[in-house]
Amino acid sequence: xxxxxxxxxxxxxxxxxxxxxxxxxxxxxxxxxxxxxxxxxxxxxxxxxxxxxxxxxxxxxxxxxxxxxxxxxxxxxxxxxxxxxxxxxxxxxxxxxxxxxxxxxxxxxxxxxxxxxxxxxxxxxxxxxxxxxxxxxxxxxxxxxxxxxxxxxxxxxxxxxxxxxxxxxxxxxxxxxxxxxxxxxxxxxxxxxxxxxxxxxxxxxxxxxxxxxxxxxxxxxxxxxxxxxxxxxxxxxxxxxxxxxxxxxxxxxxxxxxxxxxxxxxxxxxxxxxxxxxxxxxxxxxxxxxxxxxxxxxxxxxxxxxxxxxxxxxxxxxxxxxxxxxxxxxxxxxxxxxxxxxxxxxxxxxxxxxxxxxxxxxxxxxxxxxxxxxxxxxxxxxxxxxxxxxxxxxxxxxxxxxxxxxxxxxxxxxxxxxxxxxxxxxxxxxxxxxxxxxxxxxxxxxxxxxxxxxxxxxxxxxxxxxxxxxxxxxxxxxxxxxxxxxxxxxxxxxxxxxxxxxxxx
Numbered sequence: 001x002x003x004x005x006x007x008x009x010x011x012x013x014x015x016x017x018x019x020x021x022x023x024x025x026x027x028x029x030x031x032x033x034x035x036x037x038x039x040x041x042x043x044x045x046x047x048x049x050x051x052x053x054x055x056x057x058x059x060x061x062x063x064x065x066x067x068x069x070x071x072x073x074x075x076x077x078x079x080x081x082x083x084x085x086x087x088x089x090x091x092x093x094x095x096x097x098x099x100x101x102x103x104x105x106x107x108x109x110x111x112x113x114x115x116x117x118x119x120x121x122x123x124x125x126x127x128x129x130x131x132x133x134x135x136x137x138x139x140x141x142x143x144x145x146x147x148x149x150x151x152x153x154x155x156x157x158x159x160x161x162x163x164x165x166x167x168x169x170x171x172x173x174x175x176x177x178x179x180x181x182x183x184x185x186x187x188x189x190x191x192x193x194x195x196x197x198x199x200x201x202x203x204x205x206x207x208x209x210x211x212x213x214x215x216x217x218x219x220x221x222x223x224x225x226x227x228x229x230x231x232x233x234x235x236x237x238x239x240x241x242x243x244x245x246x247x248x249x250x251x252x253x254x255x256x257x258x259x260x261x262x263x264x265x266x267x268x269x270x271x272x273x274x275x276x277x278x279x280x281x282x283x284x285x286x287x288x289x290x291x292x293x294x295x296x297x298x299x300x301x302x303x304x305x306x307x308x309x310x311x312x313x314x315x316x317x318x319x320x321x322x323x324x325x326x327x328x329x330x331x332x333x334x335x336x337x338x339x340x341x342x343x344x345x346x347x348x349x350x351x352x353x354x355x356x357x358x359x360x361x362x363x364x365x366x367x368x369x370x371x372x373x374x375x376x377x378x379x380x381x382x383x384x385x386x387x388x389x390x391x392x393x394x395x396x397x398x399x400x401x402x403x404x405x406x407x408x409x410x411x412x413x414x415x416x417x418x419x420x421x422x423x424x425x426x427x428x429x430x431x432x433x434x435x436x437x438x439x440x441x442x443x444x445x446x447x448x449x450x451x452x453x454x455x456x457x458x459x460x461x462x463x464x465x466x467x468x469x470x471x472x473x474x475x476x477x478x479x480x481x482x483x484x485x486x487x488x489x490x491x492x493x494x495x496x497x498x499x500x501x502x503x504x505x
Contacts, residue, residue, distance in 0.1 A: 302329025
């Protein structure tokens, strides 16, 4: 059995790899999703559909993107690139190297592996050549026992070619005695812990799987005779596909153009703990999560926030773009007029010139500008999705005051982020999270604003459709970043010295 990770060398095409776009110097105060996945089977020119799907999922990762397809005559084809989809998978000559009627793709923001410095070897999908044929795999989430698995696999002779936790799955598949690729995927995932939404492919089959807690999203769609798996429904919309249903927690589907969808539940059933922050920030507002519009949920969060934390003010303004739906809800519930007090420079993106020190000192003004005519003399409520380190929040407050605002009040559409996430989200170390070391009043003083209020955890649950709020005995969502209660033990991090929440906390 020969295990091969890396680009398929013979048929990728000799196109130069672009340098990754420089990270935005002022986006370090937001939680970052790890990645998005997309797969399709049963359509001509699958690569074009994959490219469109990845483009719709670009918000889930901008460091790198990759794709694998299979053609019945010429076999597997692969391309992995640094940077965003539109810079890599739009030219006809690149897409011509990716023929076939089945394909999967991945957009990456690193959490495990070379964090913040993605190398081409870490870009997914990963590929393996097995005795029964080749297979490729793309993963959204984080394997919490990856370090121990990696040590064990290396001791048994495996040679890793990336720093990604996801490569463990390929090596586990190689050691499996399963008679088919789906059997080997299943056996490999039985040995992994953590959060995983997997899209994999063989020569003829598309495979999807979610971990038993269903932490990360995965949906099923249909396009004519073709079937799609994707992280979000917005990736179905862009290709005109119909949303069929969510892949259930712990479910594995094996799909082919001939037999359609076969569904299995190979793991021991556990209570669902979907990531509640998908509702708050990660997912696109035009997606559907669990049968609910993300946009409508965020507007409901704003309404709940207005009921919990009213304030006398003249204007409600979002911190664009993530705070916009919640700000609209806050305005509607409070009766305070809504206005675009902050304007986002839509052309800033991640392809801006490498900032000089002088430009860096301009702070968020490269990205955001205050609408002075609207702000001047007003008591302003600024609505944002979260406060992580607080650095951007302080800069925005200063801009608002410089523009002549009489008062600045922050309303945050999530509870205080006091704990790191180990399930596929890039979170700073706990001591760097403002809420981990300060009370709400201490944060208000640190940010030097007239008032600061976060939605309560119960209020957030009500806004996402849980009328009774959060069940403390068995929470309906994963809310570890707020509560410190981890539904899946972060074994690797505990081994490295991470301290779980104590009873006193």
